[in-house]
Amino acid sequence: MVKEEINNQSQEADNITSFGYASFFITITKGFFLGIGTYMMFKISRVDTYMAAIMGAIASIITIAILYFIKTHSQNKDIIDLNKSLFGKVIGTILNIILCVTLLFLVILVLQNISQFVKIQYMPDTQVNYIRLLFLIPITYAAGKSIGIISRISQLVFFCNLAMLIASLIGLLPEIQINNLYPILKDGAMPPLSSAIIYFVLYSFPILLLTIIPNTKIIKSKHSKWKVILVFIYASFVLCSRILVAILILGEEVLSIYRFPEYVMLKMASLFEIIERMENTLAIQYLFDVIMFCIFALYFIVTFLKKKIKGEKKEKILPYILALVIFIVLNVMFKGSMLGYQLIENYIIPIVLVGIFVPMIITLLGTIVKAIKDKVMTLKQATS
């Protein structure tokens, strides 16, 4: 009786509205913004990074197209069941395991980066483990919940980030100097193009993770496609504006000497000339982005593991076991902080490409092949 009640109660709360589904496009995609994405982009194309951001945003439409195509032909399953049904049990499980292991690795990298950031800028005397534990508390608390609750979390975080973005833009706009944009395209057009590829890979791969939501859980409403498009334009606007304002305020030379230029830019913000030094408060938007990405990635892994393991009690402990694994790996791998940067810079793009894009494209091809097969069969049946 109790189980039925819980199921009944959570069923209606388990559905996602169309705006909730669209809000994932904003909150999940910025996990790699602070320190990894912008660091690599500013190193390659110094002043022209905003062009790279715009080009990368246009290129991200490819990922949205892939996502849309997989979803319409997915027969209302999520990607784990879809892989199993398209390719059989063995190959499907291998694809799923590649996805999950890559995601776990990316979560570890992102957590290492953000805890280094907090340790350097906020609290240099504390141990790193303290900060890692502090980050893991909300992530594990939320990763074990259902997708309806996570979509509501993402909508609330969207509002908070909107407020902080408006506050930081209002505080920073008086300090802009437009002649920091010159010289334009000093080294030619190649650096912005390669930066655009970095943008495209790092900021749009989380969109592909949205295939974990089966179509049955989304409540259809009119204009749901327009909502997704509008929200995606807003997300690209946020990223491009952060990069653009950082370039305009700091200038070309200062960008290259700092490790976290988008945080240093916030140091210049001053509201009404009284409230200054708000960078610690305004940088909370970066922290929330990272936490949302980690929540969603862990939810992906937990959903995969839930289908393997049965039993209600074991299901509840799963996020905590994952958190323990992450904590131990962090302590073992990243003893000093410098090792992380080399690893991240050299290897992250191939890891993301091979680990996430390739399985998704294989799934896409599988759905195309199956759709063609079904059409051929229906044609045969119609004629015969």
Add this chain to the structure above:
Amino acid sequence: MMEEKNVNNFNSAKDIVDYIKNSTSHSEDMVYKEFMLGDEIVNIVFNESTTNGDFIADFISRSLKNLFDEKINESTDKEVGKENTNKEEDTSNKKRKGNLQEKLDEKKQFTEKKQENSLSNNLKNLDKNLGASKIKKIDIKTEDIFYYLFSGFTCIIYKTDIFAVESKASLDRSIAEPSTENTIKGPKDSFIENYSKNVGLIRKRLKTEKLVLEEQKVGRRSKTKVGIMYVSDIVRMELVDNVKEKLKKIDIDAILDSNYIMEILEKSKKADFPTIISTERPDLVSYYILQGRIALVVENSPFVLVIPAFIMDFVNNVEDTLQKSNGTILTKIIRYIAFIVTIVTPAFYVALITFDQEAIPTQLLVSFATQREGVPFPALVEAFLMIIAFEILREGDYRVPNAAGSTLSIVGALILGDAAVNAGIVSPIMIIVIAITTISGLMFSDINMSNALRLWRLIFLVFAGLAGIMGVAMAGMLFIIKLASTTSYSKPFSYPISPINFTNIKKTILERIDFSKDTKRRKILTDNLTKYRKLKE
């Protein structure tokens, strides 16, 4: 489970009376009376403390006697009429028989027989003959006579037939102003502890025939009536069935207040925030019922429950519909700022003072440092002490009787204000911070909501003391997660904000659409979306 009664052994009224006497262990406030109507004996049993003695004396006794007299006169008149017609023929025949005594005897026998027949019949069908407003025949084998006795009914027992007549005493206070939800404008009546008056206060506002009242009795020893009210063509019936099922499953000794039902229905251990509204104002309840919610009226409780609840119902006030909409926009903005201030301010202050001193302007920092010289406690401990002191003061304010009220609160404020600062125990800035926090928390009238906000204030404070601004951010994330995962009857708790619905955000959070243009109901609560409000031009 019913205890075994020797219900089949009742042969006469005396057995029933003895059974009642023994079961109540001869309680002193049960009154047993016997009426004699001619040759019939009618027993009356009632409980003196819950019944209205005047009513019994006036109405029941007199109407029984009237019944007796009427029926005699009627029947004698009829019979006399018939007899007279018959007797006239006889007397015309036997005119000078001269046996007067015989004639009188015959008459007497005839009339007496008629009397007896008619009276006992009437007494057996007393529920149809007596002119009381509520009278019911009880079968002692299947129903519970004690429920009727202690609810203020008088039991008239005639030869193993029991009739219960309502004669309640009025043990309630009169309808007065609400004690916790005061408003400046608008209706000022509030619910009291009388069940039918509460239902009446709602009925007189919604005079539609679609407003349905269903009743259930909950609680083994208290047998409290719980009434479910809803508008049948607006509400979703699955919600009603859900609530009814849950109420049937309750097996508890007594329901002493509507809070018991609230706890059972909402599984309150998991949720910090209250997910059921309990209010004292009938205009608010009618407003909610029209939106498609259900109201639960509980006997002996002046608080009516409304299901389901959203967070905006606790933050918004009923005054927004009672005042001009231009002025309430500013009031709403101030209220939302107060909501954030009351949770975050002590934590923010402690985080800035302890970890991130660079965010404070220099002049302010110098004055803070000067004030904190000589204070023995660290800032976190000081904040905890002040919060505890203010909570004690506030709680004492509720309990102290009016006579001693003002002196004690002045003493408390003086202690916390001047004396503590001068003694060097706390710094003056901490008192200002905690005072701002507590004053902002007074905006929220529901006590459960204030308790939830107080708990979150403490959690934020602990995290701020551990990790500064980043701790505040983590606690904020936990708050968001908790807010997003509370559901109220499988509807999301933070409704217009988290499953985002822009029309409802405009309606509830930002501004209120004029009454003449508000033509749609909320889709989450009901399927009947149109209201009939468009002005015809």
Add this chain to the structure above:
Amino acid sequence: MKIKIFFLIVAMFLFNGLNNARELNDLAIVSAIGVDVDEKGQYVLTAQVLNTKKQNSSGGSSSSGGQPSLITVFNSSSSSVHGALRDMVDQSPKKLYIAHMELLLVSEKVAKSNMFETLDFFIRDNENSNDFILAITKDTSPKDILEVLTPLETNPTQSIKDSIEVTYKNKGTTIHNILSQNISIMLKPGINMVSVSIGLEGNPKEGQSEENIKNSNSKTKITVKELAYFDNRTLQGYLNEEEGIYYNLARNDLESAMLNLGTKEDGFVAEIIEAKCNSATKVENEEYIIDFDFKVKCAITEISKDKHVENLEEINTMQKQIEEKIKSEFISFVDNCKNKYNSDLIGFGNLYYKNMNKEYEKMQSKYGNDYLKHINVNCNVEVSLVNEGSVMSVW
């Protein structure tokens, strides 16, 4: 859920994470630091700390015995900047907290050697936000300046900072640069840095006590002096006081200035209210030409005899006088930059770097660091008189 939070908090205590929590009473809030080098090559640091000791509320008035001073000064020396700062804790009961520092004084000796290596500590530290003012002390040492108490403001650092700002806004002969702007100018190609300088008048020993500010005319005062210019990150010399106005004008930073025109008998004083500057770079026949275009609005504030303001011709002649003066002074300033100071202060090279990048590289490859002599500057001034004061005719 609450049990889990409690358990995690206990775990966090085990990691001993409260190292970063510091009480306000444990901080010594530094408001200014002075860097100097002594004969042995060791850094001598002076720190001015705000006094946050609680004053007795029942204390006497200022006539009966002195009140404690509102700043205290610490000195120490060591071979590195950070070492010197740490050595100060020998004398001070609290740890120094430099996040609210507002002024950094550098002596001439340090500025002439390697200034920015010494400043690396301040740039790298996480508590700073690089929003303090960098100033050179002219003819004195930072230690003497930091020990002087000032009238009109209780916090001497605030007094220095405000006097720099007031000079910038009203007299125009100094600049208002904070360290982050200095760093970005230093790192840019084709431009050299200019910085504020501060000097001391009177006897430094007398300035340390309360007696200095008790009289109406204090003997020891801190004044703002001329701008100091750099070349290749080392201090080279000082500009004239008037040239600061034209430096600000060329960098589009002038708020207000005052010009004395004419001789004593028929001269007048003009005050510049608004000034705008546009610059355009050109390359013609292998010659590098920059055109400056100034638009200035002036007001007349003081006239000696024999001038009638209501005549249109008078106004035109006055405008022409102002234009010529500005033009001639500016050209002489540019010539001074080329010949006397030998450093590119206004940033001609940087203009080429931003607008015509290829030409800049050609110029670098042809002339190296000597390109300044080959740049010609044209100047065009437009003056409009907007305000003549309230007196219409001479009296």
